[in-house]
Amino acid sequence: xxxxxxxxxxxxxxxxxxxxxxxxxxxxxxxxxxxxxxxxxxxxxxxxxxxxxxxxxxxxxxxxxxxxxxxxxxxxxxxxxxxxxxxxxxxxxxxxxxxxxxxxxxxxxxxxxxxxxx
Amino acid sequence: xxxxxxxxxxxxxxxxxxxxxxxxxxxxxxxxxxxxxxxxxxxxxxxxxxxxxxxxxxxxxxxxxxxxxxxxxxxxxxxxxxxxxxxxxxxxxxxxxxxxxxxxxxxxxxxxxxxxxxxxxxxxxxxxxxxxxxxxxxxxxxxxxxxxxxxxxxxxxxx
Numbered sequence: 001x002x003x004x005x006x007x008x009x010x011x012x013x014x015x016x017x018x019x020x021x022x023x024x025x026x027x028x029x030x031x032x033x034x035x036x037x038x039x040x041x042x043x044x045x046x047x048x049x050x051x052x053x054x055x056x057x058x059x060x061x062x063x064x065x066x067x068x069x070x071x072x073x074x075x076x077x078x079x080x081x082x083x084x085x086x087x088x089x090x091x092x093x094x095x096x097x098x099x100x101x102x103x104x105x106x107x108x109x110x111x112x113x114x115x116x117x118x
Numbered sequence: 119x120x121x122x123x124x125x126x127x128x129x130x131x132x133x134x135x136x137x138x139x140x141x142x143x144x145x146x147x148x149x150x151x152x153x154x155x156x157x158x159x160x161x162x163x164x165x166x167x168x169x170x171x172x173x174x175x176x177x178x179x180x181x182x183x184x185x186x187x188x189x190x191x192x193x194x195x196x197x198x199x200x201x202x203x204x205x206x207x208x209x210x211x212x213x214x215x216x217x218x219x220x221x222x223x224x225x226x227x228x229x230x231x232x233x234x235x236x237x238x239x240x241x242x243x244x245x246x247x248x249x250x251x252x253x254x255x256x257x258x259x260x261x262x263x264x265x266x267x268x269x270x271x272x273x274x275x276x277x
């Protein structure tokens with residue numbers, strides 16, 4: 001029993017005492033007819049330190065800079081539904097600000113119906 | 119369209135599991151708040167939101183020079199103003215956050231702010247040799263100390 005507790009505690013400690021600082025970056029979400037746009041503050045992160053992963057329904061953004069004790073990790077995860085086309089995701093990074101474009105599935109985009117005269 | 123909003127309401131912070139890590143996280147947050155309260159003389163007890171969301175600064179002494187790092191995501195070099203007057207370093211800037219043209223807003227966590235921070239430098243620096251660089255939204259200032267303020271190695275000789 002005591003052994004179990006020790007193991008559990010050690011396991012959790014090793015999870016949380018990872019050196020460095022963990023940051024939940026602020027995010028803006030915008031929308032127009034074609035897409036949702038995520039904007040996140042990731043100061044100091046370059047494209048090499050950035051990882052954007054889509055494992056439906058989760059979209060995960062992780063940015064990392066520095067090494068060892070001075071590592072700073074920015075993490076944020078979002079649930080995205082079927083409204084988003086998984087192949088239509090693109091991202092750009094500049095001045096420490098990340099923009100992720102999430103194209104809506106075709107079914108949700110407004111369509112124009114042409115009316116023909118008979 | 120309504121179901122789309124529901125999907126997005128699932129937006130969440132990083133999950134931490136276990137009582138122990140939850141407790142550590144609470145302590146971390148508390149420490150951060152205390153740091154902010156003491157670093158900001160006018161803050162009082164309320165921790166104004168504008169400051170909590172404002173830029174993060176780090177001043178360090180590298181021996182031959184002092185360096186200041188400031189996290190200023192979204193700001194270009196033209197939007198930041200740095201001045202040195204004797205031993206006071208002042209950094210000013212403004213960040214605007216606007217919805218891009220033609221988009222509606224769902225969530226706006228990124229704060230717009232105007233800031234002015236003054237630092238009393240712990241040593242005299244040579245302002246003419248100071249350098250400022252902006253990269254990936256981080257401002258790095260390098261302020262070389264005047265020769266008299268640099269650390270010196272004293273040789274120990276046998277008596």
